[in-house]
Each structure stands twice: as C-alpha cells, then as structure tokens.
Amino acid sequence: MTSTTGDTPLPQSATAERAYYKVVIEAPIETVWNTLVKTDEVLPFFFGAVCRTPNGLAPGEPMAMQSKDGKYTSVVGTVLEFDPPHRYAHTMMFTNMDDPPSTVIYELKEVDGGTEFTLITENVPAGTKSEKSMAQGGPFITGNLKALVETGRPLMSGRMVTMLGPVMGLFTPRVCRSENWSFDRIRGL
Amino acid sequence: MITDSDMDAIFHALAHEARRRILDLLRDKPGQGVGELAQGFDVSRIAIMNHLAVLEKAGLVISEKDGRVRRLYLNAAPIQMIHDRWTDEYSAFWAGRVTGLKYAAEAAAQKAKTGKDAT
Numbered sequence: 135m136t137s138t139t140g141d142t143p144l145p146q147s148a149t150a151e152r153a154y155y156k157v158v159i160e161a162p163i164e165t166v167w168n169t170l171v172k173t174d175e176v177l178p179f180f181f182g183a184v185c186r187t188p189n190g191l192a193p194g195e196p197m198a199m200q201s202k203d204g205k206y207t208s209v210v211g212t213v214l215e216f217d218p219p220h221r222y223a224h225t226m227m228f229t230n231m232d233d234p235p236s237t238v239i240y241e242l243k244e245v246d247g248g249t250e251f252t253l254i255t256e257n258v259p260a261g262t263k264s265e266k267s268m269a270q271g272g273p274f275i276t277g278n279l280k281a282l283v284e285t286g287r288p289l290m291s292g293r294m295v296t297m298l299g300p301v302m303g304l305f306t307p308r309v310c311r312s313e314n315w316s317f318d319r320i321r322g323l
Numbered sequence: 324m325i326t327d328s329d330m331d332a333i334f335h336a337l338a339h340e341a342r343r344r345i346l347d348l349l350r351d352k353p354g355q356g357v358g359e360l361a362q363g364f365d366v367s368r369i370a371i372m373n374h375l376a377v378l379e380k381a382g383l384v385i386s387e388k389d390g391r392v393r394r395l396y397l398n399a400a401p402i403q404m405i406h407d408r409w410t411d412e413y414s415a416f417w418a419g420r421v422t423g424l425k426y427a428a429e430a431a432a433q434k435a436k437t438g439k440d441a442t
Contacts, residue, residue: 151352151396152353152396153353153396154385154396154398155398156382156385157382157401272400273399280404281407290410290411291415
C-alpha cells in the first residue's frame with residue numbers, strides 16, 4: 135500500500151492536492167444541510183463531537199468541535215462561507231497537532247433522487263499527521279452523514295466513536311482541554 | 324443506502340485492469356489531467372477517456388474543470404460503502420487484523436527475498 139504520504143518531511147509551505155469525497159444521499163437538500171450544520175448537539179459523523187460557536191455559523195465566526203461535556207476541544211476553525219443549503223466552508227486545525235490549518239468545503243447539490251454531497255479538503259499540510267487524519271476523516275464523514283440522514287443511524291464506525299466518546303477523555307492530551315481554546319484564541323489563529 | 328444499480332456500476336468499473344490502474348494513479352497523484360494520466364498507458368487517449376467515463380459514471384472518479392485542463396480525482400467513498408455493507412463491528416476488527424498480518428508477512432517475505440524494503 136503506497137500513498138502520497140511519504141516519510142520525508144516536506145517544507146512547511148507544501149500542501150497536498152485537493153481531495154474529494156462524494157456521495158448521493160437519498161434525502162431532500164434541506165435535510166442534509168440541517169444535519170450538517172447542527173450546533174450544540176452530538177454529531178456522529180463528526181466523530182461524536184459537538185460543534186459550538188459563540189454567535190452561530192457565519193463567515194468570520196470561530197467554531198470549536200468539542201466533546202459532549204465540553205471539556206475537550208478536538209478541532210478549531212473559522213467559518214469562511216455559509217450559503218444555505220448549498221455551500222459551507224471553514225478552516226480547521228487539530229488541537230493536538232502542530233500543523234497549520236486546512237480548509238474544508240461542503241457542497242450540496244439537488245439531483246434526481248436526493249442530494250449530491252461533496253466534501254473537499256484543501257491546503258492540507260503535506261506529509262503531516264494532519265494530512266493522514268484528514269484522509270481518514272473524509273470517507274468517515276461522508277459515509278456516516280449519508281447513513282445518519284437516510285436511516286437515522288450512523289454506520290458502525292460512527293456508532294463506535296460515539297460509544298468510545300466518554301472513554302476518549304482519558305487518552306486525550308492536556309493541550310486539547312477546552313480552557314486552552316477560547317473563542318478569542320481561535321479568532322486570533 | 325447503496326443500491327444494487329449503484330453497486331453494478333461500481334463493480335463493472337472495477338472489473339477492468341486498466342480502470343483499476345487509473346484509480347491507483349489518481350490516488351498517488353490527485354489532480355492530474357487526462358494527458359498526464361494517458362502517458363502511463365500504451366493505449367490511445369480515446370481509450371483512456373472511455374475508461375474515465377465508466378469510472379465517473381460509477382462515482383469513482385471526479386473531474387473538475389480548471390481553465391483548459393480537466394483535473395481528475397479519486398473518490399473513495401463508493402468503495403467505503405461496499406466495505407460497510409458486509410462489515411460490522413466484529414468482522415471489521417478481525418478482517419483488519421487478518422489483512423494487516425497478511426501485508427506484514429508478505430512484506431517480510433519480500434524483504435527476505437530481495438534484501439530490500441518493500442514499499
């Protein structure tokens with residue numbers, strides 16, 4: 135199994151090619167959109183995290199993916215675009231990794247029989263742990279969002295992370311504690 | 324979930340060696356154009372474009388217009404859905420362990436034979 139993620143570290147500025155993850159979800163576009171942009175609720179397709187914001191999702195606003203109890207923050211970012219129900223984009227950075235932020239774009243399009251959902255990742259720092267995590271996150275998010283919207287239930291991979299959620303705190307490094315990631319700090323990133 | 328006609332298209336697309344190789348090449352170098360991709364093959368550019376049409380119809384390849392070039396990307400989501408159809412918590416764990424063992428053993432055997440690291 136070869137991949138573009140080599141062992142040689144690349145210069146900081148190098149970013150990986152865009153990556154696409156696309157599925158057709160058998161549901162109206164509004165349903166898919168409303169599921170995707172839910173805040174203050176556990177989202178199985180985002181690894182059981184809750185998306186929290188100080189003033190809702192709007193361009194320029196900070197966002198944090200937190201554990202249900204709010205103690206840990208796994209991902210932080212800034213909303214770049216919010217255009218219901220077609221396009222949503224934000225920067226994202228893993229709090230436990232020292233890599234610069236990537237960009238995630240979600241595109242929704244009405245098609246025969248449902249909604250075409252595309253997740254695109256951009257500016258992913260090449261040759262980093264973040265790149266690996268983003269590559270694993272893509273199929274996980276698309277697959278679990280599709281299953282959740284269509285059947286009301288995430289895939290087994292999504293059920294497992296939700297089950298593991300309370301346990302994960304024990305293995306989460308200190309740097310991920312939410313007190314280290316105030317919305318003001320996220321704004322300044 | 325994934326329908327039988329979706330699956331027919333995916334398996335049909337995967338049933339040709341050249342199309343599987345196209346997916347390998349796009350995984351290793353996402354965003355390449357048709358011309359660059361075709362250089363890796365002995366067949367005509369037209370033949371490659373026909374293969375790409377089959378792959379795009381199955382949702383395995385995504386193409387984006389970027390000025391005058393058509394940039395190509397692998398979409399692994401349909402393959403993930405096939406995997407999910409036959410896997411549950413229990414079998415995913417053991418299937419993962421068994422295939423992991425197979426790859427590790429084969430790499431070790433290869434290394435012993437050639438004295439080099441298999442990549």
